[in-house]
Amino acid sequence: MTEVDxxxxxxxxxxxxxxxxxxxxxxNRELQxxxxxxxxxxxxxEKLATRNADVTARLHQMQAHFDTVPREDIRSGYEAALDxxxxxxxxxxxxxxxxxxxxxxxxxDEYIRNALVLLEGRPTIEVEEELPTSSEFxxxxxxxxxxxxxxxxRQIHDGPAQVLSNFILQTEIATRxxxxxxxxxxxxxxxxxxxxxxxxxxxxDYIFELxxxxxxxxxxxxxxxxxxxxxxxxxxLEITMLNTGVERRLEPHQEVIIFRAVQDxxxxxxxxxxxxxxxxxxxxxxNTARAAVEDNGRGFDLEILEQEEADxxxxxxxxxxxxxxxxxxxxxxxxxxxxxxxMTLHSTNH
Numbered sequence: 001m002t003e004v005d006x007x008x009x010x011x012x013x014x015x016x017x018x019x020x021x022x023x024x025x026x027x028n029r030e031l032q033x034x035x036x037x038x039x040x041x042x043x044x045x046e047k048l049a050t051r052n053a054d055v056t057a058r059l060h061q062m063q064a065h066f067d068t069v070p071r072e073d074i075r076s077g078y079e080a081a082l083d084x085x086x087x088x089x090x091x092x093x094x095x096x097x098x099x100x101x102x103x104x105x106x107x108x109d110e111y112i113r114n115a116l117v118l119l120e121g122r123p124t125i126e127v128e129e130e131l132p133t134s135s136e137f138x139x140x141x142x143x144x145x146x147x148x149x150x151x152x153x154r155q156i157h158d159g160p161a162q163v164l165s166n167f168i169l170q171t172e173i174a175t176r177x178x179x180x181x182x183x184x185x186x187x188x189x190x191x192x193x194x195x196x197x198x199x200x201x202x203x204x205d206y207i208f209e210l211x212x213x214x215x216x217x218x219x220x221x222x223x224x225x226x227x228x229x230x231x232x233x234x235x236x237l238e239i240t241m242l243n244t245g246v247e248r249r250l251e252p253h254q255e256v257i258i259f260r261a262v263q264d265x266x267x268x269x270x271x272x273x274x275x276x277x278x279x280x281x282x283x284x285x286x287n288t289a290r291a292a293v294e295d296n297g298r299g300f301d302l303e304i305l306e307q308e309e310a311d312x313x314x315x316x317x318x319x320x321x322x323x324x325x326x327x328x329x330x331x332x333x334x335x336x337x338x339x340x341x342x343m344t345l346h347s348t349n350h
Contacts (some may be wrong), residue, residue, distance in 0.1 A: 273297025292342035
């Protein structure tokens with residue numbers, strides 16, 4: 001039982017309702033704050049977009065009079081263009097993050113209000129659709145997250161990747177500008193071009209980490225196969241990927257959660273397990289999808305999973321997601337004997 005300042009004793013339900021109202025107030029305050037930040041960021045994006053357009057226009061004018069414009073002006077023009085593009089891309093990323101946070105807060109606000117309607121027994125206002133089940137709600141959240149990742153992936157491709165592509169082109173143009181010691185100038189520019197090409201490759205890797213388009217186009221098994229190859233090349237870990245079932249498509253949200261699980265588990269092996277060998281197993285049959293990640297690393301005591309502040313591997317969160325989708329997850333680990341994490345989801349998509 002809970003007591004308030006007036007001495008009145010609240011039932012557990014009333015106390016919970018009161019706490020829920022307090023939570024709703026906090027969410028509303030955060031919504032007001034983030035709405036102001038969104039508005040400010042929108043104004044800043046508009047200013048940077050105008051500046052970027054002006055700089056680009058000046059650059060085009062220089063290109064039209066390429067032979068007469070001083071070399072330093074061309075250099076400073078390209079630097080200004082790169083700076084403007086990078087600032088605009090960064091601010092747009094911040095704005096989209098704020099808009100995404102605002103959207104999620106609005107969803108939480110609506111969820112809390114619906115919960116209060118049920119808790120307080122008040123009739124709802126002409127709700128045409130039933131409230132989603134926990135599984136449906138989680139699917140919506142996962143899909144929203146992946147949509148956001150997909151948008152960011154495309155923006156990175158159109159932003160930094162395009163900047164690096166322009167940077168390579170700039171080096172080729174600049175090669176023709178230097179008349180003094182052309183051999184040395186050309187050598188330096190080739191080095192610069194190589195560095196830009198390497199950076200471009202890193203951006204492409206980042207895009208794949210953020211949202212592999214293969215997952216949409218080819219499905220789970222080819223994507224995990226490609227991802228394990230990439231991790232093996234970068235880390236030197238001996239990673240084996242085995243597909244012991246049929247290679248068919250699953251529900252999109254199931255493919256997403258299994259891929260993200262394998263991605264997170266491999267990251268944990270890389271960063272914490274001190275393993276030399278890793279095995280990723282995918283087994284999909286008519287009705288069930290199974291995935292497992294095994295390593296020969298240092299392992300850990302399973303009792304830490306029962307401690308609220310010891311969820312360093314995010315296994316509790318992963319298990320919660322799997323179980324909310326009607327699946328199961330098992331963890332088998334002992335100190336010094338490696339770790340095996342396996343998960344099972346039921347699927348009807350053929």
